[in-house]
Amino acid sequence: MNQKTLTKLEYDKITALLEEQATSFRGRQLCRRLKPMTDMERIDTAQEQTAAAFTRLIKKGRISFGDAAPVEESMKRLEIGAALGSGELLRICRLLQNTGRAKAYGRHDTQEESADCLDIYFEQLEPLTTLSNEIDRCILSEEEISDDASPTLKRIRRSMDSINEKVHTTLNGLVNGSLRTYLQDPIITMRGDRYCLPVKAEYRNQVSGMIHDQSATGSTLFMEPMAVVKLNNDLKELYAKEQEEIQVILARLSEETAGYIEEIRTDYRCLTDLDFIFARGQLAMSMNGSRPILNEEGRIHIRNGRHPLLDARKVVPITVTLGQDFSLLIITGPNTGGKTVSLKTVGLFTLMGQAGLHIPASDRSELAVFHQVYADIGDEQSIEQSLSTFSSHMTNIVSFLKDVDERSLVLFDELGAGTDPTEGAALAIAILSYLHDRDIRTMATTHYSELKVFALSTPGVENACCEFDVESLRPTYHLLIGIPGKSNAFAISGKLGLPDYIIEDAKMRLSEQDISFEDLLTDLETSKRTIEKEQDEIQAHRREMERMKAQLRQKEERLEEQKEKILREANDKANAILREAKEVADETIKNFHRFGKENISAADMERERERLRKKIKDTSSSPSLKTQKPKKEHKASDFKLGESVRVLSMNLTGTIRSLPDARGNVTVQMGILSSQVHISDLEIMEEQNPFSTSRKKHTGGGKIKMGKSLSVSPEINLLGRTVDEAVSELDKYLDDAILSHLNSVRVVHGKGTGALRKGIHEFLRRQKHVKSYHLAEYGEGDAGVTIVELK
Numbered sequence: 128m129n130q131k132t133l134t135k136l137e138y139d140k141i142t143a144l145l146e147e148q149a150t151s152f153r154g155r156q157l158c159r160r161l162k163p164m165t166d167m168e169r170i171d172t173a174q175e176q177t178a179a180a181f182t183r184l185i186k187k188g189r190i191s192f193g194d195a196a197p198v199e200e201s202m203k204r205l206e207i208g209a210a211l212g213s214g215e216l217l218r219i220c221r222l223l224q225n226t227g228r229a230k231a232y233g234r235h236d237t238q239e240e241s242a243d244c245l246d247i248y249f250e251q252l253e254p255l256t257t258l259s260n261e262i263d264r265c266i267l268s269e270e271e272i273s274d275d276a277s278p279t280l281k282r283i284r285r286s287m288d289s290i291n292e293k294v295h296t297t298l299n300g301l302v303n304g305s306l307r308t309y310l311q312d313p314i315i316t317m318r319g320d321r322y323c324l325p326v327k328a329e330y331r332n333q334v335s336g337m338i339h340d341q342s343a344t345g346s347t348l349f350m351e352p353m354a355v356v357k358l359n360n361d362l363k364e365l366y367a368k369e370q371e372e373i374q375v376i377l378a379r380l381s382e383e384t385a386g387y388i389e390e391i392r393t394d395y396r397c398l399t400d401l402d403f404i405f406a407r408g409q410l411a412m413s414m415n416g417s418r419p420i421l422n423e424e425g426r427i428h429i430r431n432g433r434h435p436l437l438d439a440r441k442v443v444p445i446t447v448t449l450g451q452d453f454s455l456l457i458i459t460g461p462n463t464g465g466k467t468v469s470l471k472t473v474g475l476f477t478l479m480g481q482a483g484l485h486i487p488a489s490d491r492s493e494l495a496v497f498h499q500v501y502a503d504i505g506d507e508q509s510i511e512q513s514l515s516t517f518s519s520h521m522t523n524i525v526s527f528l529k530d531v532d533e534r535s536l537v538l539f540d541e542l543g544a545g546t547d548p549t550e551g552a553a554l555a556i557a558i559l560s561y562l563h564d565r566d567i568r569t570m571a572t573t574h575y576s577e578l579k580v581f582a583l584s585t586p587g588v589e590n591a592c593c594e595f596d597v598e599s600l601r602p603t604y605h606l607l608i609g610i611p612g613k614s615n616a617f618a619i620s621g622k623l624g625l626p627d628y629i630i631e632d633a634k635m636r637l638s639e640q641d642i643s644f645e646d647l648l649t650d651l652e653t654s655k656r657t658i659e660k661e662q663d664e665i666q667a668h669r670r671e672m673e674r675m676k677a678q679l680r681q682k683e684e685r686l687e688e689q690k691e692k693i694l695r696e697a698n699d700k701a702n703a704i705l706r707e708a709k710e711v712a713d714e715t716i717k718n719f720h721r722f723g724k725e726n727i728s729a730a731d732m733e734r735e736r737e738r739l740r741k742k743i744k745d746t747s748s749s750p751s752l753k754t755q756k757p758k759k760e761h762k763a764s765d766f767k768l769g770e771s772v773r774v775l776s777m778n779l780t781g782t783i784r785s786l787p788d789a790r791g792n793v794t795v796q797m798g799i800l801s802s803q804v805h806i807s808d809l810e811i812m813e814e815q816n817p818f819s820t821s822r823k824k825h826t827g828g829g830k831i832k833m834g835k836s837l838s839v840s841p842e843i844n845l846l847g848r849t850v851d852e853a854v855s856e857l858d859k860y861l862d863d864a865i866l867s868h869l870n871s872v873r874v875v876h877g878k879g880t881g882a883l884r885k886g887i888h889e890f891l892r893r894q895k896h897v898k899s900y901h902l903a904e905y906g907e908g909d910a911g912v913t914i915v916e917l918k
Contacts, residue, residue, distance in 0.1 A: 128163045128478070129527075132502045136474045138163075140436055148409040151195035153395075154402030163481035165498045172244070173407075173483025178418045179243040183232075186240075189409065190232045192402040193225035198395050205385040210378040214269040219384060219391060219857045220262040226394045227254035231403065245404065253390045261743070262380055272373050280372045287365045294322050294358045303519060309333055320366065321359050323349040376714040386558065407484055414793060415439070417483030419476070420495040425441045425450040425533075425568050427473065427495055432488040434472045435479075441488075444897065445469055445606040449570065450495060450665025453589040455580045456608070458572045465593040466572040467540050469606050474502055474538050490554065495568065498534040505540055517545030524558065531567055539571035542578075552577035563588060598771045712784055761806055763787040769865070769896070772809045774802075778821060782862065784895065796858065839863045842873040850886035857887065865896055865917060873903070874913045884913065 133139065146158040163171050184190075199214045211219075233249025235242070245813045259500075265276035274281045302324065307313060307329035316323055318339040326334050326348045327762045328341075336352040351359060384391070410416070414435050429449070431444035447469065449456050458466045476486045480494040503523050505516070531537060543555030552575040559578070562569045563585070571578075582590040594605040650743045763786075766772075770783045773793060781797035792803045843860045845853040857874065864872050896918050903912035 128481075129502060130167075131523075132474070132500050133162075133478065134367040135502045135504045136471055136500075137436060137480060138475065141475070141479060144413075144435075145406055145410050145484070148406035148413075150193060151193050151399045151402045151404050152197060153195065153399035154192065154406060157399070158406055159405040161482050163479065163500075164477045164483070165496065167421065167496055170421060170481055170496060174418055174421070174485075176246050176404045176479075177407040177411060177483055177485055179245045180405045181411045182243070183245070184405065184408050184412055185768050189233065190229065190405060191225075192229060192398050192405070193221060195222055195225060195395060195398050195402065198222060198391060202388050202392055205381060205388055208385075210374070210381040211376060211384065212269075213266050213272065216262050216377065216380055216384065217266050217269060220259045220266070222391065222395060222398070223255050223259035224263075225398060226252050227256060227259070229398060230254055231840055241556060245401070248401050251393055251397050253387075253394060255390060255394075257386055258383060258387060261383065265376055265380060272376060276376045277372060277827060280376065282371065283365055283369050283829065287362060287369070290358055290362045290365065294355050297355050297358070298322060298324065298352070306334060306352070317350060318349045318351075320363060321351050322355060323351050326350045334825075369434045394854045411485035414485070414487040416487045417490045419480045419486050419488070419492050421480060421494055421496055422497050423497045425454070425497075425566075426493055427477075427568070428493040429473065429476060429486075430489040430492045432472050432476060432486065432492065434468055435475070435487050437468070443605060444488075445472060445610075447606060448608060449473070450568050453560060453587050454566055455569045455582075455585075455588040456571075456591055457559070457578050457588065458570065458591045458593065458606070459574065459579055460593040465606070469591075469593065470502075470538050470540055470570055470572055474500055474536070477536060495536070497568070498532075499527075499530070499535040500536045500538070501531060503542075504538065504541060517551075520545065528558075528561075531562065531565075533566055535567055536632065537562060537567060539569070542571045542573055542803055543575065544573075548575065549577065556581050559588075560585075590661075609795065751881065761809065761811060763791060763806060764840065765811065766793055766806060766809070769862075771812045771862075774804055774808060775810060776808050839869065841869060841871070842875060844875045845883065845887070846875060846877050848883070850883060853883060853887060854890045857890065861894065861917070869917060871914060871916050873908070875908065875911065875914055876913065877911045878909075884910070887913060 142159055142161055145161065146155045149155045149158050154360075164173070196218045198219060201219065202213055204211060206479070223592045230249060230252045233245070233252070265273055267273050272280065274284050295315065302310065302315065306324065306326075309326055311325040311327050314325065316325060321339055322379060324334075324336075325342075328346050328348055331338070331348055331350070334350055334352065336354075337356065338348050338350050339374040341347060342349075344730060389751040423909050427447065427449040429445070429447045431446060433442045433444050443465070445465075445468075447456075458469060460466055476492075477497060477500055477532075478495055479486050481496055486492060486494070503520055527537075539558075542558065543551035545551070555571070555573060555575060555578055559569065559571060559581070576588065579590055582588045589608060591606055591608045594607055766783055766787055768783055768786065769796055772783060772795060773780050774797065780796045781795040783793055784796045784801065785794040787793050787806055791806045793800055793806060793809070795804045795809070839860070841864075843857065845856060848856065855878065861872075874887060876887055878884075888900065892915070898916040898918045900913055901913045902910050903914055
């Protein structure tokens with residue numbers, strides 16, 4: 128793939144975006160070096176890898192492979208028997224730790240997860256946990272080795288700590304004792320690796336010791352007192368022994384690492400390969416991309432493609448077809464209409480697809496594999512183009528026309544521009560005819576009307592245009608295939624304020640053929656829009672029909688299930704009734720025979736008959752055979768907030784918490800249970816609602832209830848209750864308090880673990896009749912009491 132085309136289509140910006148997704152040095156290097164491929168098998172492999180990474184990222188989230196610093200130099204040193212430094216060993220340890228995390232990420236959590244092409248990479252990873260744990264135990268950082276790295280090192284450092292303590296004790300004694308008056312400052316300092324005291328120069332003879340340094344002015348001498356010389360010497364020897372032992376430890380760790388040279392190389396290679404692959408998957412996610420279908424027949428069908436370098440929130444998707452019914456596509460229309468963007472989108476998608484990258488387009492988009500992509504796209508568009516511009520474009524075209532073949536894609540931007548329009552149009556048609564005759568896939572943008580006629584009159588060539596809104600003077604960027612674009616010069620000039628008489632004069636100078644052709648373009652564009660609008664409406668109606676069919680099918684399935692359930696329950700009840708009837712009949716016949724054989728009195732026989740009659744009556748009046756109905760039919764307007772009702776199907780009482788919706792469902796609070804119930808399953812309990820607005824008159828029972836609620840205590844004690852018990856009692860208590868017109872109440876729940884208080888507060892938060900609640904003040908119960916303000 129020639130570098131000039133990659134630059135013109137801004138392929139390097141895509142690889143820069145890809146590089147940002149990688150974390151390792153080699154991973155970023157692979158991203159930077161990624162080039163489009165021409166071998167179909169390699170492209171398919173790369174696309175499959177990207178798709179597998181994309182799927183794993185969706186299911187398991189993002190993974191970091193760490194910086195994965197190169198280890199090859201360290202491995203070569205190990206091969207010749209050299210010891211590695213602490214920094215090198217630590218980098219190998221981090222590589223192995225990253226390997227362990229990647230290995231865990233690569234495992235399939237369930238048997239349902241299917242294997243993919245990335246499993247081979249994850250399977251090759253060897254975390255070498257024992258080695259990494261040992262390095263991690265011994266080396267704390269590049270500058271620090273752990274005391275526990277070896278018993279010898281631990282003993283040496285313990286001795287060093289002991290001597291250090293003796294030196295400090297001795298020097299502190301001198302600083303605070305006999306030498307205090309001779310010192311410039313009462314401090315202990317270091318010169319080299321020796322502990323010293325800052326002695327005034329005039330007292331050098333009064334202090335016994337070795338001079339190691341002096342201040343810039345010479346007024347201070349840094350002297351090592353004789354009392355600590357031997358201790359410092361011992362300390363220096365221990366420092367040397369410490370360094371020797373550290374080298375022994377590093378040599379031991381290097382020897383252990385040398386046994387896994389090939390495994391570490393494999394880990395590094397697999398980690399960085401995975402970093403590169405997952406960078407492609409992450410880029411596909413960020414672009415909302417999809418895997419293209421690739422072919423070698425030159426077919427391109429991009430569905431709702433979005434140029435990846437434009438703002439995803441503003442870019443208008445385009446649909447482009449090439450190579451199926453036509454091999455040459457000519458895009459026309461005004462400047463800034465999106466022609467060049469369409470051209471670059473097709474070229475860039477082709478390069479991305481052949482590089483193994485997903486493209487930001489809808490599923491089932493199709494791309495062809497080309498051996499070369501040639502592009503003549505100007506960096507700037509100007510209405511004043513000089514001969515030099517034409518020459519540069521023509522030089523570029525000449526350079527690749529001799530190399531193009533049937534496996535090439537050619538892209539022209541403003542072909543033939545920059546010279547005499549008649550000659551430019553003729554030259555453009557000649558170039559396009561040459562490519563078309565050789566069946567080379569070609570796209571070109573132009574202003575020339577001659578090329579529109581060429582496309583209309585030549586088989587295998589198709590017109591396209593970028594839609595332009597004349598009213599707003601803005602392009603819509605929609606690509607319309609099959610319709611040539613208008614320049615809209617007159618309309619744009621009029622909107623911008625050019626006098627009508629000038630525009631009319633210009634129109635008079637156009638030939639009738641030009642006017643007819645432009646009118647034809649207008650009719651074609653109008654027809655195209657009408658057809659597309661009608662197709663959208665048809666699709667919308669079709670989707671609505673499918674949705675309604677699905678709903679109807681679901682409804683039928685639910686009805687069928689309910690029908691089977693009702694029949695099954697009815698059958699069970701009928702069988703039970705038959706069984707019971709049979710038992711009664713058997714018992715009756717048995718008694719009849721017994722009464723015939725034995726001398727039974729008429730009174731006994733009558734009692735037995737009465738018992739059987741009562742049993743039959745009880746059976747026929749069994750609740751299982753009756754459906755409970757409300758005493759009277761209720762309308763939706765009968766139900767008020769806070770009204771007490773009985774849920775017939777559940778045989779529970781509750782309180783209305785929401786008004787009936789369009790379907791007749793209301794929310795009923797039954798203790799701690801809140802449920803949606805249809806009004807046909809409810810019965811208003813008149814005696815429990817003395818203040819209900821739907822009541823015509825108050826009964827005696829209502830007066831009794833009202834008298835009871837007026838005597839409600841302003842405090843409820845819930846100590847020792849579970850959360851469920853407390854909430855149930857509190858719910859009933861609040862109902863009584865509201866009926867009693869109490870403005871506030873005290874809820875005693877105690878402090879304890881706080882679980883009861885939390886459950887009560889959670890319940891209060893959901894109650895519509897609770898205005899606010901807060902913990903009591905100090906002296907009123909503190910955190911053990913909650914004050915509830917009622918509406």
